[in-house]
Amino acid sequence: MHPASSIIVFSTLSGAGYGLAALLGVGLLDAAAPATKAAHLTALLLIAAGLVSSTLHLGNPRRAWRAVSQWRSSWLSREGVLAVLAFVPLVGVALFAWLEGRHPPVLGLLGAALALGVVYCTGMIYASLRAVDAWATPLTPLCYLLFALSSGALLAAAFRPSSTGLLALALLALGAAWAAKLVWRRRMFGVTPLSSPESATGLGELGRVRLFEPPHMTDNYLTREMGFRIARKHAAKLWRLALLGGGIVPAALLLLALIAPRPVLAGVVAALAAGLHLLGLLVERWLFFAEARHAVSNYYGR
């Protein structure tokens, strides 16, 4: 699948924003602290930036508002609806922190639930596509949720590095997210494709089916969008880079922050960990698209 940069940026940034907002909503950060106020602003900005970015790949972005209408059947529409709804409690919680320096528990929990709901919908958009074997698994939304939580927790830890609990939570979330992703990726390589050139043409009875002549000589929308291919060795290298830079190094940095003598130092180290994690996630997200094979490839010998 073609990795559209706008979607990669959107799902990574707003994922982190929603993760941080969920943790803020639960009240894991001291609402009176100035850093928490900055954390609220960061979460909202990340979410907003992601949402704006997500409209960039549309053919007709000015009609994007229509996307909230089909929540009965479409996960993309549900994502849109929840994203709009989530803004209300999330901005509310942020206002409470900014103006009164306190945390409203009910509004906060509502915001956290909606924030995670958006991320779940994002994952389900992909998991509901039977035509893409790598994506059609409940592990897909699980990975999206865990990565939102891990990036949110790392950001939260950076805003409140004095909290050992928060640093430990970030470490736990980081481990859980990459563990789930490893299982997801193992499944992707092991899964038997649902369809084959034989079933795609219905000619399997006659023998092995191979594309003899494509319907067009140059690329078209389908081959560009669905037939995207990368060299396997680059994929393996990128995966190792993502795992190292987005998982192992941030984990080591979090451990370092746990034993750092001063909170300021711990804060810097935790912020570095969060930044690296986000960069690693961008690579992970790129691979999520680039490595996924679409059923239409069966018609194109790819």
Place this chain on the structure above:
Amino acid sequence: MTSLPSLPTEKKLGLVIDLDVCVGCHACVVSCKEWNTGGYGSACSDQEPYGRDVSGAWLNRVHSFEIIPEGGEVIGEGGQARIVHFPKSCLHCEDAPCVTVCPTGASYKRASDGIVLVDESLCIGCGLCAWACAYGAREMDLAAGVMKKCTLCVDRIYNATLAEEDRIPSCVRTCPTNARHFGDLGDPQSDVSRMVRERGGFDLMPEQGTAPVNKYLPPRPRTALAPAPMPQEGEASPEGFFGWLDRVLERL
């Protein structure tokens, strides 16, 4: 509404494509583009039509596949493989995933005749329906930023201003070998339904659970080739005039 019709549609209009007859001439591809670029919705635009990287939105494409039987060889070597030309357009699935994923309601399936259509004035061009379609039946029009797909020539089949024989999809009307047939696959008495029954018509990728309406008819079993299609030198002696000539030349 992107929810699918709850009841089976009154009619199941669709195509039956005979893979035994198709010669891969691409006439249906061209006539489809020609009709639909001036018909329903925006034109099917081309990008760099006279340039190096020609591409554009087409609603019907013809692939050619080589089928190598068990133990057979690639064509040109053993001569046992066969080529099947394979036209492919929207199958107007009963359980169309392209419809349910649409966030705006632009994609819909008509309850009256089962045709899957795009209301281009609602389409935001997100491309998710094209991702949801296992068959590659949808292509984005890059100029208009909306999704294009086969409409089953909805602007022909009910068009009272056309002559009766023209009220069929453009691809069907054009096919010079009669490989394409149009009709109501929901009516067991229709010509297309009978054809599917008699020839063993099948679905593409039934495992995707989309329940396509369009059906494909398999190539008929090939006539068995002679063990050695080309006689080898000295194998058979000619008869008649050439036999006499042969004998005379032998004696010289």
